[in-house]
């Protein structure tokens with residue numbers, strides 16, 4: 001029996017990373033940044049014009065730094081994080 005529920009679209013606005021709920025399972029073809037300290041996961045918006053792996057690496061590194069800062073400052077991670085250009 002196949003579920004009739006429509007597949008949920010994993011979209012985030014370009015240039016932002018969007019926090020995933022614990023139960024959400026992202027498709028394998030999107031980039032996800034994971035906080036090492038609390039396990040929160042952030043989906044990085046796919047930009048079809050960006051095929052540059054270096055930009056993706058930059059965004060992943062940026063998010064890791066944000067995660068560390070949030071924990072140092074005891075802030076909760078925001079539900080969406082603006083990514084650098």
Ligand SMILES: [Zn+2]
Pocket residue numbers: 035036037038039040067071077
């Ligand atoms: Zn965290």
